Amino acid sequence: MAIDKGHRFGIDFDDAFTQGLVMVGEVSPGNEYQSREDRAANRPVRQRVDEVTGKRQWKVMVTDPAETRAKRASFEITLLVDVQPLPTTSEALPGMRPIELDGLTAEPRVAGQGEFESYVFRATGFKKAASKASRSGETPKAA
Numbered sequence: 119m120a121i122d123k124g125h126r127f128g129i130d131f132d133d134a135f136t137q138g139l140v141m142v143g144e145v146s147p148g149n150e151y152q153s154r155e156d157r158a159a160n161r162p163v164r165q166r167v168d169e170v171t172g173k174r175q176w177k178v179m180v181t182d183p184a185e186t187r188a189k190r191a192s193f194e195i196t197l198l199v200d201v202q203p204l205p206t207t208s209e210a211l212p213g214m215r216p217i218e219l220d221g222l223t224a225e226p227r228v229a230g231q232g233e234f235e236s237y238v239f240r241a242t243g244f245k246k247a248a249s250k251a252s253r254s255g256e257t258p259k260a261a
Contacts (some may be wrong), residue, residue, distance in 0.1 A: 126170070126223040130231065134222060134239070137184040140181045140210070141217045142192070145202055148175035168240075173198040180217070195219070203243045220245045 142260045145166045166175040176197040185191040197203050198221075221242030229235040 124223045129224050135215045139180045141215050142179045145178050158215045168198045171198050205248045208246050
């Protein structure tokens, strides 16, 4: 049985990102490419729409603390939702906040001769990030 190119696999956030993710910057619209001629003609910028879900695309830059290869530690995730999603966590450092994602999917990305390169991750929004104690099932200790 063959799996079609572009198939998106649902994946649990904790399985994909064992140490969570850190969002760097803000959520921004995933806009379509605009040529120099389009800009010169003052054509409006159009936001991309996902061909599978029909939802607007938003992008967010993230860092995976579990990734050991520097080139693959930071990457972009596409959020598929009609209204701009807002993170539910506060900043840990200016411009950086821990996040967890709802509705996460992974799509294998292949290079040149069909060899695996990485994954394209998409999600339907943010969920409140769990603390390490609640993730591991431990009870937080009283101070």
